Amino acid sequence: MKIAVTILLTIILSFAAGLYLPWQSMALVSFLMAVFMHQKPGMAYLTGFVSMFLLWTLLAWWIDAQNDHILSARMATLFPLGGSSLLLILVTGLVAGIIGGLAALTGSYLRKYYQLYKAKP
Amino acid sequence: MGRFLSPQHGFWQNAEPVDGHTDLDLNFPQLKDKVQVYFDDRMVPHVFAQNDDDLYFVQGYLHAKFRLWQMEFQTYAAAGRLSEILGAGPNGAYLNYDRNMRRVGMVYGARRTLDSMERDPITHNMLNAYTAGVNAYIDHLPANELPLEYRLLNYVPEHWNHLKTALFLKYMSYDLTGAENDIEYTNVRNVLSKQDFEELYPIMQDSLDPIVPKGVAFYKQPAVRPKMPVNSDSLYFLWNTFANIYPINKPDKDNGSNNWAVDSSKTKSGRPILCNDPHLGLNLPSLWFEMQLHTPQYNVYGVTFPGSPAVVIGFTDSCAWGVTNAGRDVKDYFNIQFRDDSKQQYRFNGEWKKSDLRIDTFKIKGKHPFYDTIAYTIFGPVQYDGSFTGNNRTEYGNFAVRWKAHDPSNELKTFYLLNRMTNYSDYRQAIRNFSCPGQNFVFASKKGDIAIWQQGKFPAKWRRQGDFIMPGTDTAYLWQGSITPENNPHVDSVKPDRGFVSSANQMPADTTYPWYLGGSYPLYRGIIINRYLRQMNNVTIDDMKKMQTDNYNVFAETALPVLLQNIDVSTLSTDEKKYLDLLRSWKFNSDPTEKGPAIFQIWFDMLQNEVWNDDFDVAHKPVAIPEEATLVKCLRNPNFKFADNITTTQVESVQDVVTASFKKAVPQMALVDGEGTLEWGKYKDTGIRHLLRLGPLSRLHLSIGGGANIINATKQFHGPSWRMIVELKDKTEAWGVYPGGQSGNPGSKYYDSFINQWAGGEYNRLWVMTEADKNDKRIKFKMTFN
Numbered sequence: 001m002k003i004a005v006t007i008l009l010t011i012i013l014s015f016a017a018g019l020y021l022p023w024q025s026m027a028l029v030s031f032l033m034a035v036f037m038h039q040k041p042g043m044a045y046l047t048g049f050v051s052m053f054l055l056w057t058l059l060a061w062w063i064d065a066q067n068d069h070i071l072s073a074r075m076a077t078l079f080p081l082g083g084s085s086l087l088l089i090l091v092t093g094l095v096a097g098i099i100g101g102l103a104a105l106t107g108s109y110l111r112k113y114y115q116l117y118k119a120k121p
Numbered sequence: 122m123g124r125f126l127s128p129q130h131g132f133w134q135n136a137e138p139v140d141g142h143t144d145l146d147l148n149f150p151q152l153k154d155k156v157q158v159y160f161d162d163r164m165v166p167h168v169f170a171q172n173d174d175d176l177y178f179v180q181g182y183l184h185a186k187f188r189l190w191q192m193e194f195q196t197y198a199a200a201g202r203l204s205e206i207l208g209a210g211p212n213g214a215y216l217n218y219d220r221n222m223r224r225v226g227m228v229y230g231a232r233r234t235l236d237s238m239e240r241d242p243i244t245h246n247m248l249n250a251y252t253a254g255v256n257a258y259i260d261h262l263p264a265n266e267l268p269l270e271y272r273l274l275n276y277v278p279e280h281w282n283h284l285k286t287a288l289f290l291k292y293m294s295y296d297l298t299g300a301e302n303d304i305e306y307t308n309v310r311n312v313l314s315k316q317d318f319e320e321l322y323p324i325m326q327d328s329l330d331p332i333v334p335k336g337v338a339f340y341k342q343p344a345v346r347p348k349m350p351v352n353s354d355s356l357y358f359l360w361n362t363f364a365n366i367y368p369i370n371k372p373d374k375d376n377g378s379n380n381w382a383v384d385s386s387k388t389k390s391g392r393p394i395l396c397n398d399p400h401l402g403l404n405l406p407s408l409w410f411e412m413q414l415h416t417p418q419y420n421v422y423g424v425t426f427p428g429s430p431a432v433v434i435g436f437t438d439s440c441a442w443g444v445t446n447a448g449r450d451v452k453d454y455f456n457i458q459f460r461d462d463s464k465q466q467y468r469f470n471g472e473w474k475k476s477d478l479r480i481d482t483f484k485i486k487g488k489h490p491f492y493d494t495i496a497y498t499i500f501g502p503v504q505y506d507g508s509f510t511g512n513n514r515t516e517y518g519n520f521a522v523r524w525k526a527h528d529p530s531n532e533l534k535t536f537y538l539l540n541r542m543t544n545y546s547d548y549r550q551a552i553r554n555f556s557c558p559g560q561n562f563v564f565a566s567k568k569g570d571i572a573i574w575q576q577g578k579f580p581a582k583w584r585r586q587g588d589f590i591m592p593g594t595d596t597a598y599l600w601q602g603s604i605t606p607e608n609n610p611h612v613d614s615v616k617p618d619r620g621f622v623s624s625a626n627q628m629p630a631d632t633t634y635p636w637y638l639g640g641s642y643p644l645y646r647g648i649i650i651n652r653y654l655r656q657m658n659n660v661t662i663d664d665m666k667k668m669q670t671d672n673y674n675v676f677a678e679t680a681l682p683v684l685l686q687n688i689d690v691s692t693l694s695t696d697e698k699k700y701l702d703l704l705r706s707w708k709f710n711s712d713p714t715e716k717g718p719a720i721f722q723i724w725f726d727m728l729q730n731e732v733w734n735d736d737f738d739v740a741h742k743p744v745a746i747p748e749e750a751t752l753v754k755c756l757r758n759p760n761f762k763f764a765d766n767i768t769t770t771q772v773e774s775v776q777d778v779v780t781a782s783f784k785k786a787v788p789q790m791a792l793v794d795g796e797g798t799l800e801w802g803k804y805k806d807t808g809i810r811h812l813l814r815l816g817p818l819s820r821l822h823l824s825i826g827g828g829a830n831i832i833n834a835t836k837q838f839h840g841p842s843w844r845m846i847v848e849l850k851d852k853t854e855a856w857g858v859y860p861g862g863q864s865g866n867p868g869s870k871y872y873d874s875f876i877n878q879w880a881g882g883e884y885n886r887l888w889v890m891t892e893a894d895k896n897d898k899r900i901k902f903k904m905t906f907n
Contacts, residue, residue, distance in 0.1 A: 071868030
């Protein structure tokens with residue numbers, strides 16, 4: 001349950017940040033979520049990955065549908081994806097997931113080491 | 122990568138929703154009054170402004186909104202700055218391109234033209250408003266709306282300025298007057314006798330159907346004719362220099378167009394019909410952008426150049442105009458003798474004259490800048506010298522280029538005036554300023570006048586002046602003044618007997634014209650256009666559509682009988698006879714499904730090689746082989762000596778070379794046939810390529826007929842970039858189409874929306890709006906500027 005909430009929150013906040021800030025803000029949000037939420041690093045990576053994967057995949061899918069796949073078909077031929085819009089959307093999601101996951105992982109380690117630091121007498 | 126793929130910031134933002142364009146309200150303090158722009162279902166903007174400044178501001182803004190990357194990229198190319206964006210390129214190709222652009226004097230000419238444009242208050246204001254409009258778009262462009270190509274090449278737009286507009290117009294000059302053959306003819310002259318050269322490179326073809334019909338008087342004999350220098354027989358018409366220089370980026374020799382206007386006496390409606398289709402490289406985004414420009418004072422519709430204000434080809438409420446390239450030789454080379462490698466001095470009139478040395482800086486992406494020192498002489502810049510010799514090294518020879526495009530001029534004023542013309546004398550007044558590139562301006566008015574005028578500032582030349590590289594050590598070979606505009610070839614508003622005027626880049630007049638016309642001119646489109654127009658009566662717009670898209674090859678009609686007469690069928694195999702029979706059954710229509718056109722082309726190309734290669738092998742390269750018309754004429758002479766292959770001991774006859782070339786060509790025909798691409802549409806493989814030559818951003822493999830020498834002049838990547846037909850009834854009826862779309866964004870459905878229609882020979886009705894039409898269902902959305 002907590003994971004679902006974390007993921008949902010990350011998605012919403014990243015989207016909102018993206019409206020006003022440059023694209024890297026999605027990584028920042030993922031990072032900060034992991035800093036402030038208690039999770040094992042493995043889970044942190046997973047939530048970071050899943051939330052950013054979902055955000056970009058859904059957004060790209062929505063844009064692509066509105067566009068009748070015009071641009072995605074061209075881009076998926078320009079890049080070696082065999083003209084598949086779906087593949088391009090998945091790649092978009094994958095890249096976001098990797099970035100998001102790594103950012104969250106970093107965040108969770110930072111939290112962990114900060115707690116260790118605080119625990120020292 | 123992350124930035125590129127981000128749906129909120131990356132390339133996905135260029136994927137425009139296909140439905141739903143919302144009305145926009147924009148505020149700019151530079152505007153004096155309100156401007157309303159209505160976009161119709163083809164994304165053509167109809168601009169309603171209250172004054173010229175606001176009008177051109179909004180035109181600039183809209184050009185930038187739809188075509189920013191293209192405008193910038195084309196002006197970077199014109200300025201010789203491609204290396205800044207693309208790097209030096211494979212083997213320095215882009216750097217060479219850039220150096221060539223600057224050395225031929227593109228920036229030099231653009232600056233001088235800009236001076237003229239700024240000295241005229243009208244064009245100065247146009248530029249001020251247009252530049253401000255473009256920059257208003259650039260300044261407010263958010264990062265997520267950056268056009269796709271900037272993302273792919275990883276750079277951002279810079280500010281627009283007046284010089285960029287001047288550069289853009291100069292690039293059109295380059296495209297239309299930059300393809301002289303001085304170097305090639307010089308190398309050919311060296312290996313031919315004077316008599317042979319005259320026979321193989323005649324100054325006029327016998328079958329010429331000139332723009333001004335033979336016998337029509339239009340000029341006054343000049344009191345003084347240009348004088349050939351006394352030493353020309355020894356210093357010019359004989360071997361005195363050669364050049365191993367392969368020109369870079371030589372414009373396509375078929376850059377040209379068709380235009381014609383049919384008189385009221387010949388049309389069904391009793392009103393004139395004007396037609397124009399310019400032939401240029403076919404690219405995406407398209408060169409042209411359709412617009413309507415309206416103020417309380419005037420109204421004009423047509424195609425515009427993103428990069429410049431005004432409408433370039435189109436019609437007002439009372440008149441229509443169109444252009445074809447004159448193709449006159451206004452670019453000549455002079456052989457400069459430098460004192461030493463420093464290039465600081467050159468020999469002139471018996472003394473050492475100081476050259477004007479200028480250093481050009483070339484910024485190269487990812488590398489140190491390159492510096493190029495160019496010497497400017499009295500003739501012009503020394504384009505080719507020891508440090509720059511085209512794609513190959515030359516042994517010696519410094520060649521300065523004298524190009525009409527270097528001279529100050531104000532072509533923009535012509536477009537400004539054409540956009541406002543109401544009658545024939547407005548048209549005359551408008552074209553007076555036009556200097557370079559010389560164009561055949563066709564005109565028609567609702568009052569019933571039609572006219573055509575070859576207008577430009579043309580040098581007054583003696584016979585064959587400028588055909589070869591000229592000596593550059595004194596004044597003897599300089600251009601001796603210009604031809605006065607009244608003496609330029611034209612057919613007046615006085616009703617022409619034949620009931621039409623036309624031009625298709627052929628020679629404007631025959632050799633009775635007192636000045637040398639130079640250049641090399643296409644012959645055949647003029648012949649077929651005039652043939653059709655002579656035969657037609659009760660002409661309608663539908664007749665004109667059929668004619669503009671006609672695929673009849675009158676060159677094949679001329680040449681094929683000569684070839685077929687001379688082929689020795691007895692020596693042919695069954696397979697070879699098969700192709701010959703296919704050719705015999707061809708009725709000269711270069712339609713997409715016909716096999717005859719490809720067979721003919723493969724054979725004729727091979728024939729040209731067989732006839733000329735051996736004779737020109739000994740010459741310095743590059744050379745230009747004689748024109749097709751010349752070869753066909755020569756083949757009719759059984760004693761044609763060049764038919765002989767000089768590398769063989771026997772003496773070949775015309776029949777031998779025609780037969781041999783056919784037999785050599787058949788394997789290529791068979792190969793293509795085997796691959797299933799012998800049909801003309803597939804063989805020609807017409808395509809509209811993106812400026813960066815990226816396949817996924819292009820529209821390739823279009824099934825369309827036509828070709829060189831045909832009214833439908835569609836080659837592989839070159840052809841009618843705009844087709845327009847205007848009937849000047851009380852309410853003008855106009856049709857047009859171009860192979861592209863209004864949007865320069867590959868993510869928009871309007872990027873290539875007209876291509877299928879264009880390929881299929883269809884046209885769109887051009888809608889001239891009034892403000893009363895603002896609730897018409899054709900209007901998709903509007904922009905309001907305050």
